[in-house]
Amino acid sequence: MKNYMSYTLEDFVDDQDFIDWVQGRSDSNDFWPSYAKRFPDKAEVMKQAEQIIRTAQVHTDKVGKREIRLEVEQFLHSARNMKIVNSEVKVFTKTMLSFPNLMRASAIAAVIVFIIGLTWYLLPIEDGNFENSISEVMQNSLAQAKNDTDKPLRVVLNDNSIVVLSPQSSLSYPSVFSGSDRKVYLHGEASFSVTHRSSPFMVYTGEMVTKVMGTRFVVRSFDHDQKISVQVQSGKVSVYSTKPSISANAMEKNGVILTANQAAFFEKDKHQISKTLVANPILVNKDNKSVNFYYDEVPLPVIIRELEKGYGIPIQFDEQSFQGCRITATFSRETLFEKLDLLCKTVSATYEIVDGQIAINGSGCSSL
Incomplete structure (x- = not known):
């Protein structure tokens, strides 16, 4: 034994x-x-x-x-x-x-x-x-972790950062991090929980680089995908291309800053990065009362600000116009978008996702 x-x-x-x-x-x-x-x-x-x-x-x-x-x-x-x-x-x-x-x-x-x-x-x-x-x-020297199985593979790096490799994915990384940064090279998909240090942590995926100090995010970059994606779960992430955009719009930037529940997509053929939201935003402040709360004749701006704080996503709207909108509702397990659908339908408004933010449009309500 x-x-x-x-x-x-x-x-x-x-x-x-x-x-x-x-x-x-x-x-x-x-x-x-x-x-x-x-x-x-x-x-x-x-x-x-x-x-x-x-x-x-x-x-x-x-x-x-x-x-x-x-x-x-x-x-x-x-x-x-x-x-x-x-x-x-x-x-x-x-x-x-x-x-x-x-x-x-x-x-x-x-x-x-x-x-x-x-x-x-x-x-x-x-x-x-x-x-x-x-x-x-x-x-x-670079070590390599390769996941040829059909289950996620957990890898612990020298700085105690944790990488969970998806099936058919691989990661190359130094056995010992040294110097002014921590560089790893991903092929496929992985979720990262990066230990916070003064040296930046950088994930190279083809022509796109994801740079953080310490946070949680997911990167996907398979050869057959037309886009490389980064989805942030917590913290702040910088995403940029190693090549300039070939778009005719000279005002477009070569990189974006992402926070919790935001995502970036890099189009391989255009070398262009766009910013949006993740498909299903999660609560980043679970102590916020919007997790499960009953609203009784509460002004709409109050509810929106609580959602904004709970999910960490900026929500743009005309606060003065919607101040007269009184809402009675109970939220529990609905997704953020389901909550927004309900709120907007109640006050005859609409919302859209613009540059990683939510914009609510409508004429508002008359004050009583």
């Missing part, structure tokens, strides 16, 4: 069930998340093991053990000649070679690429810079 209480980095990477869970192929999807809660002191080493497994997901031709050991020996020989053999490298190479379940084509190829690249990188480096060079190489 496995002693999970004393699990080491090698134990995690050597555990086939853990590997399957990381790669989204395991049926025991609840075991490892609950394990991290039961043994919080193992969370960091568990995260390191997950990064090693994802970094090893490189598809290439099969290479035998003999070839990879030759590469390791050549690397160590070069390192000894430079008198810069570091314990960190020894641990890394020994660890990778001792994992029988990772000695498959993908893992072997990943180690070979790492060692060859690292050997080339270290040749002109002096002794004192060796440790920094190792760190830089590791930070600049």
Whole structure:
């Protein structure tokens, strides 16, 4: 029976069930998340093991053990000649070679690429810079999470940001974030819960970039889609194109700012971004009394301002004209648009979505 209480980095990477869970192929999807809660002191080493497994997901031709050991020996020989053999490298190479379940084509190829690249990188480096060079190489390497299953795949990044990959989607990201920003590369669809930090978090999807400091949002960018979409659940997001718009309207901006319940669509053929609302806005202020409240002869502007606050969406209307409109209604589980339909029908008004906002049009009511 496995002693999970004393699990080491090698134990995690050597555990086939853990590997399957990381790669989204395991049926025991609840075991490892609950394990991290039961043994919080193992969370960091568990995260390191997950990064090693994802970094090893490189598809290439099969290479035998003999070839990879030759590469390791050549690397160590070069390192000894430079008198810069570091314990960190020894641990890394020994660890990778001792994992029988990772000695498959993908893992072997990943180690070979790492060692060859690292050997080339270290040749002109002096002794004192060796440790920094190792760190830089590791930070600049990209891991990949690919979801080939029919269920969402949860990925925890180095900064504790959480990405939930939709089926048939992939994410490339640094094993360790460094520098002035945090860049990841998405193909497909994913929801992001970004940990707030001073360095911006940037999601690259083709020609569109989503930039945040810390918030929750969803990005969709499949090859077969004509548009790339970003939907914001909370916080503030900046969305812009890496190429200028080819529209004849010179006043159009190359990017937009989104807040909760707003969305942006990037048209691939026009390199143009438009701003709107999500299909089903959610309450961002659940303590607001518009969640479930009975209105008895309440002025319409009061109700509209409560909806505006509850959903975080700007609502434009002529407050003076609608001040005389008294509303009696009970709201509970209706969507925002169902509430607006009811209110507008009551006062013979209409509404439209303009640039991520709601505009209510009507002649209003005569004051009593």
